Amino acid sequence: MAVYTHVPAEDIDAFLTRYDAGRLVSAKGIAEGVENSNYLLETTGADGHGHRYILTLYEKRVDEADLPFFMDLLDHLGERGCLVPRFIADRDGKRLQQLSGRPACLIEFLTGISVTEPTAGQARAAGAALGQLHKAAEGFAGERRNALDLPGWHDLADKCGEHFDDIAPGLHRRVADELAFLDAHWPTDLPRAVIHADLFPDNVLMLGDEVTGLIDFYFSCTDIRAYDLAVTHSAWCFSNDGATWFGDRSRAMIAGYEAAHGLSAAERTAFPILCRGAALRFLLTRAYDWINTPPDALVTRKDPLAYLRRLDFYAKATPAELLDI
């Protein structure tokens, strides 16, 4: 459950009076997500025909100072045909507000569901949507440093320290060895761009095999473009526990990305290392949250070991195995 801040319905109704959005009809806390508090709002709509919105209160890793970057990026992508939600301006043109003591935004609601067991067809569509996003992001002037890059992974690992071994014996050593490998092999000459950096199935809305929305851009940043495909691959092409890699999903995702954007020879060669980095990144944030979230907290902790299993797979994988479609 990710509702960290409980906002009384009367306060949401009062908040809505700043917008041309009608009056509040219902407000439901959204269980999915781990970073922010999200509510699904139903209103009477400005035209009286009823309307849905997402209300987000920013809680954990989102820095308020980064919100203009995310707003401008979604405007840029939306103007170029990507199915992304726009931040809604109030009657004074203001998009960032305060509600219950938190930074808060009203956001366009997009239809679709997040799949939990993607098919190969859905993995292909996600790969294509990522490629289209990368094409549409070309020419976007904004930049944002990735706080969860290789130096950021070292910081997180230092913070977890000995506690890694409370999650699994030997994990501390394994993480240190992997960081040493990535320090020596992480590519420095691949094209960089604005990337989503968290395109998990729960951040892709779909109807059947069709993508209807890409959401949750709060990790988007400037980094190696093909790393974004590695993140997406790690999230879509395994069983949820990371124990099984699905070659059909993997081939379909790469084919979808190749058709929409394409990978250079250098990106293909580096792909297994980028995937190792992606697996370590999510292992580390999950381990940090595991260690620092009480087991009885309202939010469901995500299993770090599901990403250790992916890391084990990528450490043995060849570019041909991952990319030969």
Ligand SMILES: Nc1ncnc2c1ncn2[C@@H]1O[C@H](COP(=O)(O)OP(=O)(O)O)[C@@H](O)[C@H]1O
């Ligand atoms: N624009 C949107 N349209 C429809 N549903 C949304 C939208 N934004 C968020 N959601 C819903 O809220 C959930 C949590 O949102 P998300 O941005 O992933 O949260 P968090 O940043 O806390 O992880 C999503 O899984 C989705 O169900």
Ligand SMILES: N[C@@H](CCOP(=O)(O)O)C(=O)O
């Ligand atoms: N996708 C990450 C956690 C971030 O959660 P999200 O709901 O913002 O995607 C993970 O699975 O570890």
